[in-house]
Amino acid sequence: MASNNGLKASEMFEGQVHLYKHLHAHAVDGMSIRWMIELGIPDIIHNHDQPITLSELVSILQIPPTKVRGVHSLLRYLAHNGFLQIVRVHHNTQEKEAYALTAASQLLVKGTNLSLTPMVEYLINPSGSPVWSHLKKWTYEDDLTLCDVSLGSNIWDFLGKNTEKNKLFNKAMASDSQMMNVALRGCNWVFEGVESIVDVGGGNGTTAKAISDAFPNVKCTVLDRPQVVENLLGTNHLKYVGGDMFKSIPKADAILLKWILHNWSDMDCKKILENCKEAISGKGKRGKIIVIETVINEGQDEHGITSLKLLMDVKMSCLVNGKERSEEEWKKLFVEAGFQSYKISPLTGYLSLIQIYP
Structure with a gap:
Protein backbone atom coordinates (compact mmCIF):
# COMPACT_ATOMS: atom_id res chain seq x y z
CA MET A 1 0.00 0.00 0.00
CA ALA A 2 1.53 3.30 -1.08
CA SER A 3 1.11 6.63 0.66
CA ASN A 4 0.31 9.92 -1.06
CA ASN A 5 3.98 10.75 -1.56
CA GLY A 6 4.71 7.50 -3.35
CA LEU A 7 6.48 5.76 -0.47
CA LYS A 8 5.42 2.43 0.90
CA ALA A 9 4.42 2.40 4.55
CA SER A 10 7.46 0.24 5.36
CA GLU A 11 9.74 2.80 3.71
CA MET A 12 8.17 5.62 5.69
CA PHE A 13 8.67 3.69 8.92
CA GLU A 14 12.33 3.09 8.02
CA GLY A 15 12.70 6.80 7.34
CA GLN A 16 11.13 7.60 10.68
CA VAL A 17 13.58 5.30 12.49
CA HIS A 18 16.52 6.91 10.70
CA LEU A 19 15.29 10.43 11.52
CA TYR A 20 14.47 9.71 15.14
CA LYS A 21 17.79 7.96 15.70
CA HIS A 22 19.66 11.12 14.74
CA LEU A 23 17.26 13.52 16.48
CA HIS A 24 17.38 11.72 19.82
CA ALA A 25 21.14 11.11 19.58
CA HIS A 26 21.74 14.84 19.08
CA ALA A 27 22.40 15.51 22.75
CA VAL A 28 22.65 12.03 24.25
CA ASP A 29 25.63 10.64 22.32
CA GLY A 30 28.17 13.25 23.29
CA MET A 31 26.87 14.00 26.76
CA SER A 32 26.72 10.32 27.73
CA ILE A 33 30.43 10.04 26.94
CA ARG A 34 31.10 13.13 29.03
CA TRP A 35 28.96 11.57 31.80
CA MET A 36 31.23 8.52 31.79
CA ILE A 37 34.24 10.76 32.32
CA GLU A 38 32.64 12.96 34.97
CA LEU A 39 31.70 9.88 37.02
CA GLY A 40 35.11 8.30 36.38
CA ILE A 41 33.57 5.08 35.04
CA PRO A 42 36.47 4.18 32.67
CA ASP A 43 38.92 4.71 35.57
CA ILE A 44 36.82 2.58 37.93
CA ILE A 45 36.63 -0.32 35.47
CA HIS A 46 40.35 0.04 34.65
CA ASN A 47 41.32 -0.04 38.34
CA HIS A 48 38.92 -2.92 39.01
CA ASP A 49 41.21 -5.12 36.88
CA GLN A 50 38.23 -7.11 35.60
CA PRO A 51 34.74 -6.48 34.23
CA ILE A 52 32.50 -4.80 36.77
CA THR A 53 28.85 -5.60 37.53
CA LEU A 54 26.17 -2.95 37.77
CA SER A 55 25.76 -3.55 41.51
CA GLU A 56 29.49 -3.11 42.09
CA LEU A 57 29.58 0.08 40.06
CA VAL A 58 26.51 1.47 41.79
CA SER A 59 28.08 0.74 45.17
CA ILE A 60 31.37 2.42 44.30
CA LEU A 61 29.63 5.51 42.92
CA GLN A 62 27.06 5.56 45.76
CA ILE A 63 24.22 6.03 43.29
CA PRO A 64 20.73 6.54 44.81
CA PRO A 65 18.39 3.56 44.24
CA THR A 66 16.01 5.74 42.22
CA LYS A 67 18.75 6.38 39.63
CA VAL A 68 20.00 2.80 39.16
CA ARG A 69 17.56 2.09 36.31
CA GLY A 70 18.70 5.24 34.46
CA VAL A 71 22.37 4.41 34.97
CA HIS A 72 21.76 0.92 33.60
CA SER A 73 20.03 2.46 30.59
CA LEU A 74 23.00 4.75 29.90
CA LEU A 75 25.51 1.91 30.26
CA ARG A 76 23.52 -0.32 27.90
CA TYR A 77 23.35 2.48 25.31
CA LEU A 78 27.10 3.17 25.64
CA ALA A 79 27.77 -0.54 25.17
CA HIS A 80 25.57 -0.60 22.06
CA ASN A 81 27.66 2.29 20.67
CA GLY A 82 30.97 0.51 21.34
CA PHE A 83 32.12 2.37 24.45
CA LEU A 84 31.63 -0.62 26.77
CA GLN A 85 31.54 -4.37 26.30
CA ILE A 86 28.90 -6.45 28.06
CA VAL A 87 30.22 -9.81 29.26
CA ARG A 88 29.00 -12.57 31.57
CA VAL A 89 30.86 -13.17 34.84
CA HIS A 90 30.38 -15.38 37.89
CA HIS A 91 29.63 -13.24 40.92
CA ASN A 92 28.76 -14.71 44.34
CA THR A 93 27.86 -18.09 42.78
CA GLN A 94 25.65 -16.38 40.22
CA GLU A 95 26.27 -15.52 36.58
CA LYS A 96 25.80 -11.80 36.06
CA GLU A 97 26.17 -9.17 33.39
CA ALA A 98 29.29 -7.03 33.69
CA TYR A 99 30.94 -4.19 31.83
CA ALA A 100 34.44 -4.15 30.34
CA LEU A 101 36.31 -1.40 28.54
CA THR A 102 36.64 -1.31 24.76
CA ALA A 103 39.40 0.29 22.70
CA ALA A 104 37.38 3.53 22.63
CA SER A 105 36.80 3.71 26.40
CA GLN A 106 40.40 2.71 27.14
CA LEU A 107 41.21 6.11 25.63
CA LEU A 108 39.02 7.74 28.30
CA VAL A 109 41.05 6.47 31.27
CA LYS A 110 42.55 9.55 32.88
CA GLY A 111 46.27 9.95 33.51
CA THR A 112 47.49 7.62 30.77
CA ASN A 113 49.77 8.79 27.98
CA LEU A 114 47.06 8.14 25.40
CA SER A 115 44.06 9.57 27.25
CA LEU A 116 41.72 11.56 25.01
Whole structure:
Protein backbone atom coordinates (compact mmCIF):
# COMPACT_ATOMS: atom_id res chain seq x y z
CA MET A 1 0.00 0.00 0.00
CA ALA A 2 1.53 3.30 -1.08
CA SER A 3 1.11 6.63 0.66
CA ASN A 4 0.31 9.92 -1.06
CA ASN A 5 3.98 10.75 -1.56
CA GLY A 6 4.71 7.50 -3.35
CA LEU A 7 6.48 5.76 -0.47
CA LYS A 8 5.42 2.43 0.90
CA ALA A 9 4.42 2.40 4.55
CA SER A 10 7.46 0.24 5.36
CA GLU A 11 9.74 2.80 3.71
CA MET A 12 8.17 5.62 5.69
CA PHE A 13 8.67 3.69 8.92
CA GLU A 14 12.33 3.09 8.02
CA GLY A 15 12.70 6.80 7.34
CA GLN A 16 11.13 7.60 10.68
CA VAL A 17 13.58 5.30 12.49
CA HIS A 18 16.52 6.91 10.70
CA LEU A 19 15.29 10.43 11.52
CA TYR A 20 14.47 9.71 15.14
CA LYS A 21 17.79 7.96 15.70
CA HIS A 22 19.66 11.12 14.74
CA LEU A 23 17.26 13.52 16.48
CA HIS A 24 17.38 11.72 19.82
CA ALA A 25 21.14 11.11 19.58
CA HIS A 26 21.74 14.84 19.08
CA ALA A 27 22.40 15.51 22.75
CA VAL A 28 22.65 12.03 24.25
CA ASP A 29 25.63 10.64 22.32
CA GLY A 30 28.17 13.25 23.29
CA MET A 31 26.87 14.00 26.76
CA SER A 32 26.72 10.32 27.73
CA ILE A 33 30.43 10.04 26.94
CA ARG A 34 31.10 13.13 29.03
CA TRP A 35 28.96 11.57 31.80
CA MET A 36 31.23 8.52 31.79
CA ILE A 37 34.24 10.76 32.32
CA GLU A 38 32.64 12.96 34.97
CA LEU A 39 31.70 9.88 37.02
CA GLY A 40 35.11 8.30 36.38
CA ILE A 41 33.57 5.08 35.04
CA PRO A 42 36.47 4.18 32.67
CA ASP A 43 38.92 4.71 35.57
CA ILE A 44 36.82 2.58 37.93
CA ILE A 45 36.63 -0.32 35.47
CA HIS A 46 40.35 0.04 34.65
CA ASN A 47 41.32 -0.04 38.34
CA HIS A 48 38.92 -2.92 39.01
CA ASP A 49 41.21 -5.12 36.88
CA GLN A 50 38.23 -7.11 35.60
CA PRO A 51 34.74 -6.48 34.23
CA ILE A 52 32.50 -4.80 36.77
CA THR A 53 28.85 -5.60 37.53
CA LEU A 54 26.17 -2.95 37.77
CA SER A 55 25.76 -3.55 41.51
CA GLU A 56 29.49 -3.11 42.09
CA LEU A 57 29.58 0.08 40.06
CA VAL A 58 26.51 1.47 41.79
CA SER A 59 28.08 0.74 45.17
CA ILE A 60 31.37 2.42 44.30
CA LEU A 61 29.63 5.51 42.92
CA GLN A 62 27.06 5.56 45.76
CA ILE A 63 24.22 6.03 43.29
CA PRO A 64 20.73 6.54 44.81
CA PRO A 65 18.39 3.56 44.24
CA THR A 66 16.01 5.74 42.22
CA LYS A 67 18.75 6.38 39.63
CA VAL A 68 20.00 2.80 39.16
CA ARG A 69 17.56 2.09 36.31
CA GLY A 70 18.70 5.24 34.46
CA VAL A 71 22.37 4.41 34.97
CA HIS A 72 21.76 0.92 33.60
CA SER A 73 20.03 2.46 30.59
CA LEU A 74 23.00 4.75 29.90
CA LEU A 75 25.51 1.91 30.26
CA ARG A 76 23.52 -0.32 27.90
CA TYR A 77 23.35 2.48 25.31
CA LEU A 78 27.10 3.17 25.64
CA ALA A 79 27.77 -0.54 25.17
CA HIS A 80 25.57 -0.60 22.06
CA ASN A 81 27.66 2.29 20.67
CA GLY A 82 30.97 0.51 21.34
CA PHE A 83 32.12 2.37 24.45
CA LEU A 84 31.63 -0.62 26.77
CA GLN A 85 31.54 -4.37 26.30
CA ILE A 86 28.90 -6.45 28.06
CA VAL A 87 30.22 -9.81 29.26
CA ARG A 88 29.00 -12.57 31.57
CA VAL A 89 30.86 -13.17 34.84
CA HIS A 90 30.38 -15.38 37.89
CA HIS A 91 29.63 -13.24 40.92
CA ASN A 92 28.76 -14.71 44.34
CA THR A 93 27.86 -18.09 42.78
CA GLN A 94 25.65 -16.38 40.22
CA GLU A 95 26.27 -15.52 36.58
CA LYS A 96 25.80 -11.80 36.06
CA GLU A 97 26.17 -9.17 33.39
CA ALA A 98 29.29 -7.03 33.69
CA TYR A 99 30.94 -4.19 31.83
CA ALA A 100 34.44 -4.15 30.34
CA LEU A 101 36.31 -1.40 28.54
CA THR A 102 36.64 -1.31 24.76
CA ALA A 103 39.40 0.29 22.70
CA ALA A 104 37.38 3.53 22.63
CA SER A 105 36.80 3.71 26.40
CA GLN A 106 40.40 2.71 27.14
CA LEU A 107 41.21 6.11 25.63
CA LEU A 108 39.02 7.74 28.30
CA VAL A 109 41.05 6.47 31.27
CA LYS A 110 42.55 9.55 32.88
CA GLY A 111 46.27 9.95 33.51
CA THR A 112 47.49 7.62 30.77
CA ASN A 113 49.77 8.79 27.98
CA LEU A 114 47.06 8.14 25.40
CA SER A 115 44.06 9.57 27.25
CA LEU A 116 41.72 11.56 25.01
CA THR A 117 39.70 12.81 27.96
CA PRO A 118 40.83 16.43 27.31
CA MET A 119 39.42 16.19 23.78
CA VAL A 120 36.04 15.12 25.16
CA GLU A 121 36.06 17.88 27.77
CA TYR A 122 36.78 20.47 25.07
CA LEU A 123 34.39 19.25 22.37
CA ILE A 124 31.50 18.01 24.52
CA ASN A 125 30.94 21.17 26.45
CA PRO A 126 27.42 22.45 27.25
CA SER A 127 28.53 26.03 26.60
CA GLY A 128 29.46 25.09 23.02
CA SER A 129 26.03 23.79 22.01
CA PRO A 130 24.45 27.23 21.33
CA VAL A 131 27.02 27.85 18.59
CA TRP A 132 25.27 25.35 16.30
CA SER A 133 21.85 26.89 16.93
CA HIS A 134 22.93 29.78 14.67
CA LEU A 135 23.32 27.68 11.51
CA LYS A 136 20.41 29.37 9.68
CA LYS A 137 21.80 32.85 10.38
CA TRP A 138 25.30 31.69 9.37
CA THR A 139 23.95 30.47 6.03
CA TYR A 140 23.03 34.01 4.96
CA GLU A 141 25.95 35.94 6.49
CA ASP A 142 28.45 36.42 3.69
CA ASP A 143 31.95 35.19 4.59
CA LEU A 144 31.29 35.05 8.34
CA THR A 145 32.07 31.84 10.23
CA LEU A 146 29.67 30.21 12.64
CA CYS A 147 31.95 31.45 15.41
CA ASP A 148 31.74 35.01 14.06
CA VAL A 149 27.95 34.80 14.04
CA SER A 150 27.53 33.14 17.45
CA LEU A 151 30.54 34.37 19.45
CA GLY A 152 31.20 37.73 17.82
CA SER A 153 34.73 36.85 16.70
CA ASN A 154 36.69 34.11 14.94
CA ILE A 155 37.71 31.10 16.99
CA TRP A 156 41.35 32.18 17.35
CA ASP A 157 40.50 35.65 18.72
CA PHE A 158 37.90 34.06 20.99
CA LEU A 159 40.44 31.60 22.40
CA GLY A 160 42.98 34.38 22.81
CA LYS A 161 40.55 36.35 24.99
CA ASN A 162 39.23 33.38 27.00
CA THR A 163 42.00 31.84 29.08
CA GLU A 164 40.08 28.81 30.33
CA LYS A 165 38.75 27.93 26.87
CA ASN A 166 42.25 28.33 25.47
CA LYS A 167 43.63 25.95 28.11
CA LEU A 168 40.97 23.37 27.27
CA PHE A 169 41.77 23.72 23.55
CA ASN A 170 45.52 23.33 24.05
CA LYS A 171 45.05 20.30 26.32
CA ALA A 172 42.75 18.74 23.72
CA MET A 173 45.28 19.27 20.94
CA ALA A 174 48.06 17.90 23.15
CA SER A 175 46.06 14.73 23.84
CA ASP A 176 45.52 14.23 20.12
CA SER A 177 49.25 14.73 19.57
CA GLN A 178 49.95 11.81 21.90
CA MET A 179 47.91 9.61 19.58
CA MET A 180 49.75 11.10 16.64
CA ASN A 181 53.07 10.19 18.21
CA VAL A 182 52.07 6.52 18.25
CA ALA A 183 51.52 6.72 14.51
CA LEU A 184 54.77 8.60 13.88
CA ARG A 185 56.86 5.95 15.68
CA GLY A 186 56.57 3.76 12.63
CA CYS A 187 57.51 6.56 10.23
CA ASN A 188 61.29 6.75 10.63
CA TRP A 189 61.60 7.07 6.88
CA VAL A 190 59.85 10.44 7.05
CA PHE A 191 62.69 11.95 9.09
CA GLU A 192 65.63 10.42 7.21
CA GLY A 193 68.12 13.15 6.29
CA VAL A 194 66.21 15.77 8.32
CA GLU A 195 68.45 17.75 10.69
CA SER A 196 65.95 20.48 11.61
CA ILE A 197 62.17 20.72 11.66
CA VAL A 198 59.59 23.37 12.54
CA ASP A 199 56.24 22.23 13.95
CA VAL A 200 53.90 25.01 12.85
CA GLY A 201 51.03 25.47 15.29
CA GLY A 202 52.69 22.88 17.51
CA GLY A 203 51.05 24.03 20.75
CA ASN A 204 52.88 22.91 23.87
CA GLY A 205 55.32 20.83 21.84
CA THR A 206 53.98 17.32 22.49
CA THR A 207 54.74 16.13 18.96
CA ALA A 208 58.03 18.06 18.73
CA LYS A 209 59.20 16.47 21.99
CA ALA A 210 58.38 13.02 20.64
CA ILE A 211 60.34 13.74 17.47
CA SER A 212 63.24 15.14 19.49
CA ASP A 213 63.31 12.07 21.75
CA ALA A 214 63.12 9.62 18.84
CA PHE A 215 65.64 11.51 16.70
CA PRO A 216 68.20 13.22 18.99
CA ASN A 217 70.06 14.67 16.00
CA VAL A 218 66.99 16.59 14.79
CA LYS A 219 66.67 20.15 16.10
CA CYS A 220 62.99 20.96 16.64
CA THR A 221 61.28 24.34 16.74
CA VAL A 222 57.66 24.90 17.74
CA LEU A 223 56.01 27.93 16.15
CA ASP A 224 52.71 29.05 17.65
CA ARG A 225 50.84 32.12 18.83
CA PRO A 226 52.89 34.10 21.39
CA GLN A 227 50.32 33.55 24.16
CA VAL A 228 50.57 29.77 23.62
CA VAL A 229 54.35 29.43 23.93
CA GLU A 230 55.37 32.40 26.10
CA ASN A 231 55.86 30.37 29.31
CA LEU A 232 57.21 27.17 27.76
CA LEU A 233 60.82 26.14 28.34
CA GLY A 234 62.85 24.49 25.60
CA THR A 235 65.94 22.28 25.61
CA ASN A 236 69.12 22.02 23.57
CA HIS A 237 67.16 20.29 20.83
CA LEU A 238 63.78 21.96 21.23
CA LYS A 239 62.87 25.64 21.23
CA TYR A 240 59.66 27.63 21.16
CA VAL A 241 59.07 30.64 18.93
CA GLY A 242 56.07 32.95 19.13
CA GLY A 243 55.00 34.19 15.74
CA ASP A 244 52.54 34.23 12.86
CA MET A 245 52.68 31.55 10.17
CA PHE A 246 51.07 34.00 7.74
CA LYS A 247 54.08 36.30 8.05
CA SER A 248 57.12 34.03 8.29
CA ILE A 249 58.27 30.59 9.39
CA PRO A 250 61.75 29.79 10.79
CA LYS A 251 64.19 28.13 8.41
CA ALA A 252 64.48 24.34 8.57
CA ASP A 253 64.98 21.19 6.50
CA ALA A 254 61.35 20.21 7.03
CA ILE A 255 58.13 21.89 8.11
CA LEU A 256 55.40 19.94 9.94
CA LEU A 257 51.78 21.01 9.49
CA LYS A 258 49.69 18.74 11.70
CA TRP A 259 45.96 19.48 11.66
CA ILE A 260 46.65 23.04 10.50
CA LEU A 261 45.56 23.44 6.89
CA HIS A 262 42.02 22.14 7.39
CA ASN A 263 41.39 25.23 9.53
CA TRP A 264 41.88 27.58 6.59
CA SER A 265 40.53 28.47 3.16
CA ASP A 266 42.44 27.61 -0.01
CA MET A 267 43.70 31.19 -0.25
CA ASP A 268 45.01 31.13 3.33
CA CYS A 269 46.54 27.67 2.87
CA LYS A 270 48.34 28.85 -0.23
CA LYS A 271 49.94 31.66 1.79
CA ILE A 272 50.94 29.27 4.58
CA LEU A 273 52.44 26.81 2.09
CA GLU A 274 54.31 29.58 0.27
CA ASN A 275 55.86 30.63 3.60
CA CYS A 276 56.76 26.99 4.27
CA LYS A 277 58.40 26.78 0.85
CA GLU A 278 60.42 29.89 1.66
CA ALA A 279 61.45 28.39 5.01
CA ILE A 280 62.95 25.25 3.45
CA SER A 281 64.70 27.07 0.60
CA GLY A 282 68.40 27.90 0.60
CA LYS A 283 69.38 24.96 2.79
CA GLY A 284 71.59 23.43 0.14
CA LYS A 285 69.44 20.31 -0.15
CA ARG A 286 65.91 19.39 -0.99
CA GLY A 287 63.60 20.20 1.90
CA LYS A 288 60.01 19.10 2.31
CA ILE A 289 56.71 19.88 3.97
CA ILE A 290 55.06 17.17 6.08
CA VAL A 291 51.29 17.56 6.17
CA ILE A 292 49.08 15.44 8.45
CA GLU A 293 45.43 15.77 7.48
CA THR A 294 42.45 13.81 6.23
CA VAL A 295 42.09 12.94 2.57
CA ILE A 296 38.44 12.44 1.63
CA ASN A 297 38.06 9.31 -0.49
CA GLU A 298 34.43 8.22 -0.50
CA GLY A 299 35.09 5.60 -3.17
CA GLN A 300 37.59 3.59 -1.14
CA ASP A 301 37.16 4.42 2.55
CA GLU A 302 34.89 2.45 4.86
CA HIS A 303 31.52 4.09 5.53
CA GLY A 304 32.46 4.94 9.13
CA ILE A 305 35.73 6.58 8.11
CA THR A 306 33.97 8.64 5.45
CA SER A 307 31.32 9.67 7.99
CA LEU A 308 34.00 11.03 10.30
CA LYS A 309 35.77 12.87 7.49
CA LEU A 310 32.55 14.44 6.20
CA LEU A 311 31.57 15.39 9.76
CA MET A 312 34.94 17.07 10.20
CA ASP A 313 34.40 18.87 6.89
CA VAL A 314 31.10 20.28 8.16
CA LYS A 315 32.75 21.52 11.36
CA MET A 316 35.71 23.08 9.56
CA SER A 317 33.52 24.69 6.88
CA CYS A 318 31.05 26.18 9.33
CA LEU A 319 33.21 27.05 12.31
CA VAL A 320 36.33 28.48 10.65
CA ASN A 321 35.75 28.65 6.86
CA GLY A 322 38.18 25.75 6.48
CA LYS A 323 37.67 22.39 4.78
CA GLU A 324 38.69 18.77 4.57
CA ARG A 325 40.02 17.96 1.12
CA SER A 326 40.10 15.18 -1.45
CA GLU A 327 43.37 14.25 -3.14
CA GLU A 328 42.39 16.31 -6.18
CA GLU A 329 41.84 19.36 -3.97
CA TRP A 330 45.15 18.82 -2.17
CA LYS A 331 46.99 18.48 -5.48
CA LYS A 332 45.48 21.71 -6.82
CA LEU A 333 46.50 23.53 -3.65
CA PHE A 334 50.09 22.23 -3.77
CA VAL A 335 50.51 23.17 -7.44
CA GLU A 336 49.14 26.68 -6.87
CA ALA A 337 51.58 27.15 -3.97
CA GLY A 338 54.51 26.28 -6.26
CA PHE A 339 55.29 22.69 -5.28
CA GLN A 340 56.39 20.09 -7.82
CA SER A 341 55.40 16.75 -6.29
CA TYR A 342 53.76 15.06 -3.34
CA LYS A 343 53.28 11.60 -1.83
CA ILE A 344 50.33 10.47 0.32
CA SER A 345 50.77 7.65 2.84
CA PRO A 346 48.24 6.22 5.35
CA LEU A 347 48.94 7.22 8.96
CA THR A 348 46.01 6.53 11.32
CA GLY A 349 42.49 5.28 10.83
CA TYR A 350 41.38 8.55 9.28
CA LEU A 351 44.51 10.70 8.85
CA SER A 352 47.09 10.61 6.09
CA LEU A 353 50.70 11.78 5.97
CA ILE A 354 51.46 13.90 2.90
CA GLN A 355 55.01 14.80 1.93
CA ILE A 356 55.25 17.68 -0.53
CA TYR A 357 58.39 18.84 -2.31
CA PRO A 358 59.37 22.14 -3.99
